[in-house]
Amino acid sequence: MKDTLLAVLKDNAGKYVSGEKLSRELGVSRTAVWKHIGSLRDDGYVVESSPRRGYKLVSVPDLLMPAEIWEGLHTTVLGKQIHYSAEIDSTNRLARQLAIDGEPEGSVVLAEQQRTGRGRMGREWSSPTGGIWMSVILRPELAPYQVQALTLTAAVAAVEATYNATGVTPGIKWPNDLLLGKKKVAGILTEVSAEMERVNYLVLGIGLNANIPAKLFHGQLLGEATSLLAETGILVERTHWVRSFLETLERYYFLVLQEGFAAVFDSWRRYSVTLGQPVTVRIADRVVTGIATDIDSNGALQVKTDDGIETFMAGEVSLKK
């Protein structure tokens, strides 16, 4: 009901719509219209009212509200269901719970901030307001060893969404960190439930430091992490980024399921800042140095060392500073 009211106000953006017309179009009383207007205002929409002329939508909040994401979203599966919170512990945690409870493929969890955002390798992920903290539930007919490749696919979608929303193209550090210069601007954490041969569900969690002020990158993050705003001065239209990410990811996802990963990997190689570079790979208590030469058909990193080519399915890569 609130969404329909919003849609009518948006269709008449900048113009007054009478309470009578709204109550007729929505099939509810004028008191109910007034209550829903109050609820839109609580969400941050600015709606002017005039006793004789009715209601006029003046501005929409800079929030990742489902109604704002759905407007102009061209997907068939991803984002059909969106669970939105102003604040949450971790979108990946909720997405996993929803997936266990049978949530359909394509559902998205979004939050303005996370109290205990999770990063790779058990790290914390700082998630203040201004970023995009999102998890997508997928149920692909893939074998568990192909999940890494799907994560690389999400990194490609995140680069292209960033380009579409800002004109800036981040680089990808294997496997799926997005960098601006040498600093990290986005990361992806994939959590999977699988049996030996098949994936039950997969949660793709993506964190983008979009509109986070430079001064918030202190302590451990100083010199390591940055935001699009801090690096470029561009204020990201976050709803645009989310739409673009979901549309691009869906296109690649369907392509991958039909034709395999080759085409997506070509894009990944184009955006990579790892390939051709001297790297150090840390995995468990091993530290290996060499030149990153390529990724294999599963997305694993190949590194040429003095002893030959080593292939890494997981690990933490550092590029030479």
Ligand code: BTN
């Ligand atoms: C990394 O360490 O590079 C991965 C970071 C992933 C962070 C995102 S933010 C949304 C989702 N929810 C989480 O708790 N983590 C992921």
